[in-house]
Amino acid sequence: MDTLNKPRKMTSENEIEDHPNHPDEQINVEKQEEKLKYPKSVFFIVTNEFCERFCFYGMRTVLALYLSDMLKYGESTAVIIYHVFIFFVYFSPVLGAIVSDSWLGKYRTIFYVSIIYAIGQLLLSASAAPTFGLPARELSIVALLLIALGTGGIKPCVSAFGGDQFILPQQERQLALFFSLFYFSINTGSLISTLLTPVIRDTECFGDECFSLAFLIPAILMIVSIVIFFSGKRMYKIVQPTGNLIVSVSKCICHAISNKIKSKGRKCDHWLDHADDTYEKKLIEDIKSALRVLKLFIPLPIFWALYDQQGSQWTFQATRMDGQIGNFVLLPDQLQAVNPLLIIIFIPIFETCIYPIFDKLHIINTPLKKIVVGGFLASVAFIAAGLVELELEKTYPILPSEGYGQIRIFNTMNCSVNLDMEQNIEIKPLSMWVDLEIETHNSRKLPFEADFTMCNNKGYTNLTDKVSGIIEVSEAKAMSWVITPEGLTYHYEDYVDKPNKTKPIVRSLIYLASEVNDNPRYLRFVKSGETVLSIMINSTFAPSDLKQFEKPNKYDVYLDDYLMKKEVPFKLGGVYTVVGSFVPALKEDKISIEIITVTQPNLLHMAYMLPQYIIITMAEVMFNITGLQFAFTQAPISMKALLQAGWLLSVAFGNLIVVIIEGSHPFNRQVYEIFLFAGLMAVIIVIFAVMTIFYKYVEMPEEEINEGAISLEEKKGNVNPIYTEDEK
Known part of the structure; x- marks a missing residue:
C-alpha cells in the first residue's frame, strides 16, 4: 500500500511526523x-452520477402517466407496476454491493451496470415510439427491469468509488468537498429532470404525447456519461474487492441457526x-449490535409506502385538478418537483432553527423521537390528501x-323541442338534456314523440311538426342523440370521462344543410388572431x-x-x-351556436x-435524514454497510x-x-414509539465515528455520513 495512505500527524506548517512503522521514510513537503x-x-x-440521477428522476416523474396514457393500463394497474419497479430499484443495491465487493470491484460494476442502464432507457424510449411497431407493454417491462438493475448497481458503488480517490486522513476536507459536489449533482440532476421531462412529455410527436423523447434525452445523457466515465479510467484509483460484509453476516447468521438446531x-x-x-467473537458481537438497530427498522417500511406515492397516486390525483397559473399551466407530473425544492429549503431551517428550539x-x-414525529407527519400528510380527494369527488363525472x-340529447336548433318519452320533456334551444341513470340490461328501447311546432316560425322549412321513433339505451354506455332540422335520428357513443391528458377536448355538432354550400366550413378556435384549433364541418351532418x-x-x-362567441x-x-x-332560411347574422359542457372541468386547483x-417533506426531513444518521451512529464500525442495506430494503418493502x-x-x-394508508401509518408509528422506549442508545466516541466514516468509504463501499441526505 502507498505510504501516503498511512495516517500521519501534522506537527507544523513545514514538518510532517512520520508514521512510527516507517521511521526512515522522508517525504518532501512540496x-x-x-x-x-x-x-x-x-x-x-x-x-456519471448527475446523468444517472437525471435519467432516474426524469423517467420516474413521467412513468405513472406513461403506463396509463401510453400503455393504456388502468390507474390501479399503473400504480402496481410503478411500485414494483421502485421495489426492485431499492432491492437491487444489495445485490450490486455484493457483486462489487465480492467480484467485480466498484469501477467495473459502475461501468457495466451503466451500460445495462442505458440499454434499458433506450428500450423504454423505443417502446414509446409507435412507428417501430414493437410490443410496447412487454418491452417496457423489460426496460424497467434493466433500469432497476442499473440504478441499483450504481447506487451502492459510486459514492464509495469517489471516496476511494482520496488519501485519508490527509484529504478529509477535500473528501467533504467531493461529497458536497456529489450531493449537489444529485439534487441538480433530479430537480432539472423533474421540471423538464414533463414539458418534453407534454409536446407532441408521433401524433401523441412525446414520451419517447422524454425517455430518449436521459438515455443519450447516460450514454455520454458512460463515455466520460470510461475516459477517466487511467486517472482512477481502483481498489480491488475484498469481500462483502452482507455475505459474511449472512453466513454467520445461517451458521448460528444451523448449529442451534443441531446442538x-x-x-x-x-x-x-x-x-x-x-x-470471531468480535464479529458476532457486532452482528448482535446491528440486529438491535435493524429490529427497529421492521415497522418503518410503511413510511415509504406513503412517501413514494408522490410519483403514483398523488400524480394521478393532480391530473384531476386545475394547474393553470395565469398563462402558465403546471403539469401534474411537474408537481413532484415541489418535494426536492422544499427539501433544500427545510434542511437548513430544521438544523438551525427548529431542532435547537426543540x-x-x-x-x-x-x-x-424525531423519527416518530416524522412518521406521524406522514400520516397527517395522507389525511390532507384524503380531504383533497373528498373535495375532488364532488367534481368527478358520473360514468355509465x-x-x-x-343518454344525452343535444338540440342543435334555435328553438325548443318537446319530447314525450315516458315523461314530457322540453329541450331548450341549443342545449342538452341528460339522464345519467336509466335502468337497463344489455339495451332498452324508449319510444318517443318529438313536437317541432315551436320551430315553424324560426326559419326552418320542410320541418315535420311531429316525429316519432325509438331511442335505444345501451348498458354501461353513454349514448348521445342529436336533434337537427331532419329530426331525431343521429346518435353516437359519447366520451364523458375526464380527458386522460387533462387538456380540454371539444366536439362539433353543427348542422349544415346540404344546399348551403358545397364546400366544407370550419369551426375555428382563435387566440390572439391565430387559429389554434379547427374542426371541419361537412355538408353531410x-x-x-x-x-x-x-x-x-x-x-x-x-x-x-364569422365571430360566433368571444x-x-x-x-x-x-x-x-x-x-x-x-x-x-337563416341569415348569416342570425346564426348562433352554444358551447355545452358535457363533463365539468377540473375545478379544484393543484x-x-x-x-x-x-407536510410529507417535513416528515422526510425528520424521518429519513434522522433515520440514516441514527443507523450510522448506532451501528458498530464494521456494520455500517449492513445498516445502510437494511435502510434501503425498508424502502423496497414499503413499495x-x-x-x-x-x-x-x-x-x-x-x-x-x-385514509387506510394514513391509519396504518399512525398505528404502526405508535408501535414503533413503544419499541423505542426499550432502546438504549450506544454512545460512540467522536474519533471512533470519524474512523468509522473513513473505514466505511475505504472498505465497505457504502455511504459516507456527509452523504446521508441523498439516496432516497
Whole structure:
C-alpha cells in the first residue's frame, strides 16, 4: 500500500511526523502537496452520477402517466407496476454491493451496470415510439427491469468509488468537498429532470404525447456519461474487492441457526453465540449490535409506502385538478418537483432553527423521537390528501355503470323541442338534456314523440311538426342523440370521462344543410388572431371527432370568418360540445351556436395539494435524514454497510406494501384507500414509539465515528455520513 495512505500527524506548517512503522521514510513537503492535489478523477464520477440521477428522476416523474396514457393500463394497474419497479430499484443495491465487493470491484460494476442502464432507457424510449411497431407493454417491462438493475448497481458503488480517490486522513476536507459536489449533482440532476421531462412529455410527436423523447434525452445523457466515465479510467484509483460484509453476516447468521438446531443441548446467552466455533467473537458481537438497530427498522417500511406515492397516486390525483397559473399551466407530473425544492429549503431551517428550539424545550430532542414525529407527519400528510380527494369527488363525472345506461340529447336548433318519452320533456334551444341513470340490461328501447311546432316560425322549412321513433339505451354506455332540422335520428357513443391528458377536448355538432354550400366550413378556435384549433364541418351532418386543445385558455369561436362567441373558457379536464345549425332560411347574422359542457372541468386547483407536499417533506426531513444518521451512529464500525442495506430494503418493502394493498382492491373509492394508508401509518408509528422506549442508545466516541466514516468509504463501499441526505 502507498505510504501516503498511512495516517500521519501534522506537527507544523513545514514538518510532517512520520508514521512510527516507517521511521526512515522522508517525504518532501512540496512533493506531498503535489501528490495531494484534488483528484481530477472525481469529476468523471460526479458527471456519471448527475446523468444517472437525471435519467432516474426524469423517467420516474413521467412513468405513472406513461403506463396509463401510453400503455393504456388502468390507474390501479399503473400504480402496481410503478411500485414494483421502485421495489426492485431499492432491492437491487444489495445485490450490486455484493457483486462489487465480492467480484467485480466498484469501477467495473459502475461501468457495466451503466451500460445495462442505458440499454434499458433506450428500450423504454423505443417502446414509446409507435412507428417501430414493437410490443410496447412487454418491452417496457423489460426496460424497467434493466433500469432497476442499473440504478441499483450504481447506487451502492459510486459514492464509495469517489471516496476511494482520496488519501485519508490527509484529504478529509477535500473528501467533504467531493461529497458536497456529489450531493449537489444529485439534487441538480433530479430537480432539472423533474421540471423538464414533463414539458418534453407534454409536446407532441408521433401524433401523441412525446414520451419517447422524454425517455430518449436521459438515455443519450447516460450514454455520454458512460463515455466520460470510461475516459477517466487511467486517472482512477481502483481498489480491488475484498469481500462483502452482507455475505459474511449472512453466513454467520445461517451458521448460528444451523448449529442451534443441531446442538439442542447447548445453552448460550444469545442464539448467535452458536457460531463461535467458526467466527470471531468480535464479529458476532457486532452482528448482535446491528440486529438491535435493524429490529427497529421492521415497522418503518410503511413510511415509504406513503412517501413514494408522490410519483403514483398523488400524480394521478393532480391530473384531476386545475394547474393553470395565469398563462402558465403546471403539469401534474411537474408537481413532484415541489418535494426536492422544499427539501433544500427545510434542511437548513430544521438544523438551525427548529431542532435547537426543540433542544431548549427538551422535546423531540433524540433521533428516535424525531423519527416518530416524522412518521406521524406522514400520516397527517395522507389525511390532507384524503380531504383533497373528498373535495375532488364532488367534481368527478358520473360514468355509465353496470345495470345502467346514459343518454344525452343535444338540440342543435334555435328553438325548443318537446319530447314525450315516458315523461314530457322540453329541450331548450341549443342545449342538452341528460339522464345519467336509466335502468337497463344489455339495451332498452324508449319510444318517443318529438313536437317541432315551436320551430315553424324560426326559419326552418320542410320541418315535420311531429316525429316519432325509438331511442335505444345501451348498458354501461353513454349514448348521445342529436336533434337537427331532419329530426331525431343521429346518435353516437359519447366520451364523458375526464380527458386522460387533462387538456380540454371539444366536439362539433353543427348542422349544415346540404344546399348551403358545397364546400366544407370550419369551426375555428382563435387566440390572439391565430387559429389554434379547427374542426371541419361537412355538408353531410355527422358528429365530429373529439379534438384536443394544446392548453386551456379563453378562445374566440368562429364559423369560417364569422365571430360566433368571444373569449369562451376551455379548462383543464373539461369535455365540450359545440351545437348549432345553418340552413338557407337563416341569415348569416342570425346564426348562433352554444358551447355545452358535457363533463365539468377540473375545478379544484393543484395549490390545494401543497399542504400534503409540505407536510410529507417535513416528515422526510425528520424521518429519513434522522433515520440514516441514527443507523450510522448506532451501528458498530464494521456494520455500517449492513445498516445502510437494511435502510434501503425498508424502502423496497414499503413499495411492496403499496403493491399488496393496491392489488387487493379493498375499496371502490380512492379516498378510503388514502385514509387506510394514513391509519396504518399512525398505528404502526405508535408501535414503533413503544419499541423505542426499550432502546438504549450506544454512545460512540467522536474519533471512533470519524474512523468509522473513513473505514466505511475505504472498505465497505457504502455511504459516507456527509452523504446521508441523498439516496432516497
